[in-house]
Amino acid sequence: MELFSLLFIIPILYLFFIFWKWVNDLRDQRCYILDYQCHKPSDDRMVGTEFCGEVIKRNKNLGLNEYKFLLKAIVSSGIGEQTYAPRIMFSGREECPKLEDGISEMEEFFYDSIGKVLLRAGISPHEIDVLVVNVSMLAAVPSLSSRIINHYKMRADIKSFDLAGMGCSASLISLDIIRNVFKSYKNKLALLVTSESLSQNWYAGNDRSMILANCLFRSGGCAILLTNNKALKHQAMFKLKCLVRTHHGAKDDSYGCCIQKEDDQGRMGFHLSKTLPKAATRSFVDNLRVITPKILPVRELLRFIVVSLVKKWNLRLGSAPKGAPQGPIKAGVNFKSGVDHFCLHTGGKAVIDGIGVSLNLSEYDLEPARMTLHRYGNTSASSLWYVLAYMEAKKRLKKGNRVLMISFGAGFKCNSCLWEVVRDLSDGNVWKDEIDKFPPKTLLNPFMAKYGWIQDEDPSTFKFPDDFKD
Numbered sequence: 001m002e003l004f005s006l007l008f009i010i011p012i013l014y015l016f017f018i019f020w021k022w023v024n025d026l027r028d029q030r031c032y033i034l035d036y037q038c039h040k041p042s043d044d045r046m047v048g049t050e051f052c053g054e055v056i057k058r059n060k061n062l063g064l065n066e067y068k069f070l071l072k073a074i075v076s077s078g079i080g081e082q083t084y085a086p087r088i089m090f091s092g093r094e095e096c097p098k099l100e101d102g103i104s105e106m107e108e109f110f111y112d113s114i115g116k117v118l119l120r121a122g123i124s125p126h127e128i129d130v131l132v133v134n135v136s137m138l139a140a141v142p143s144l145s146s147r148i149i150n151h152y153k154m155r156a157d158i159k160s161f162d163l164a165g166m167g168c169s170a171s172l173i174s175l176d177i178i179r180n181v182f183k184s185y186k187n188k189l190a191l192l193v194t195s196e197s198l199s200q201n202w203y204a205g206n207d208r209s210m211i212l213a214n215c216l217f218r219s220g221g222c223a224i225l226l227t228n229n230k231a232l233k234h235q236a237m238f239k240l241k242c243l244v245r246t247h248h249g250a251k252d253d254s255y256g257c258c259i260q261k262e263d264d265q266g267r268m269g270f271h272l273s274k275t276l277p278k279a280a281t282r283s284f285v286d287n288l289r290v291i292t293p294k295i296l297p298v299r300e301l302l303r304f305i306v307v308s309l310v311k312k313w314n315l316r317l318g319s320a321p322k323g324a325p326q327g328p329i330k331a332g333v334n335f336k337s338g339v340d341h342f343c344l345h346t347g348g349k350a351v352i353d354g355i356g357v358s359l360n361l362s363e364y365d366l367e368p369a370r371m372t373l374h375r376y377g378n379t380s381a382s383s384l385w386y387v388l389a390y391m392e393a394k395k396r397l398k399k400g401n402r403v404l405m406i407s408f409g410a411g412f413k414c415n416s417c418l419w420e421v422v423r424d425l426s427d428g429n430v431w432k433d434e435i436d437k438f439p440p441k442t443l444l445n446p447f448m449a450k451y452g453w454i455q456d457e458d459p460s461t462f463k464f465p466d467d468f469k470d
Helices: 002-027 049-058 064-075 099-121 144-152 167-184 208-216 230-235 276-295 298-317 349-358 363-376 380-393 447-456
Strands: 032-038 130-135 159-163 189-195 221-227 238-247 258-262 268-272 341-344 402-409 413-421
Touching (some): 159 167, 276 413, 341 349, 341 363, 363 380
Parallel strands (some): 130 159
Antiparallel strands (some): 402 413
């Protein structure tokens, strides 16, 4: 009887789901990316092995145990030698930054990327209707959006928003703001500017949970031009299909796992707790639970439901059918049935590996995120766009393809969205001149080869050589 009831209910649920999905898609229509430009700082800001050694040596609060910890962290981080740091690091003033250091760092990015994306799209700054800027660790007066408006002499009726404290998931939060503005106003142009300021946020203490951030974060940024004007659809690169935000700030351990605070000596830094992986997993699962029905085809969802029901039925009977494999039936969802490319936040090698295992992704799927982490490091909220640019430079993005973006951020938050590629894409963006070098034969960085001797040193007799070389 239960089987007959199930066979009767499934077609009804199927029709209801088709209708719900159609209505839901209509709500998210008309949000297009016209163009985007990632920021590639100048070569004089590149962070190599030698320079990293100099910076670490300048911190007089570190001892041999901290050196060993940092060496282990940077060797396993997945970050290479061609990432970028703010100019304050190269002048040796990271422990005594000024407000102007943070502002000039952002302005260097603003005027490079915004100018390029507007010029390439043939859009005048005066045509921009909406401006959203997200930089988590820098708040200035006038605001950063006001500085952009002043520099480009934008209109007096522009709708501007500044987001701070949102962490690495801020790009998709900014996108959600623009999407909702687009629902209320027709035929608008929006500029999304995403970056992070590192100049004022270098940690000079010796708390291991806080010096880890020094190893992971690097300079970068991206300017994205969006519209809901159907007349510009033929110029668009991507169309937004759906966006889901998950916030676990109500859970104390999630709230406190990534937090800006002072250490015992009063030194400001960014604390990463041991509960971070658990918080990330929990928010990721909840986010997937919401976005999965929006992005996967009905056949895959039905397959998942049937397999789950069979699994529950077998558990209810207390034994598997004859001839069936022993153990529980895996009821995993095949995300590749509805997603062609996976644009993952480059929060670290462990983050990329974890998402890869959870979604059963191949090395081909993970390559864009791994290469971005290796070449540019964790550029916080802008990292997703470097990953997307890598896919484009490799000519992977074809018309009709679907790209899933996944990001994590302090709070704790997990945000995701799905894009549809509107036309074949092949521009290299910041990867244009070097894409043929990737992936390299090895992702190993030279830190262990150069500084591995530290592992054999005795704390009671250790003294750093003046030249900091092996």
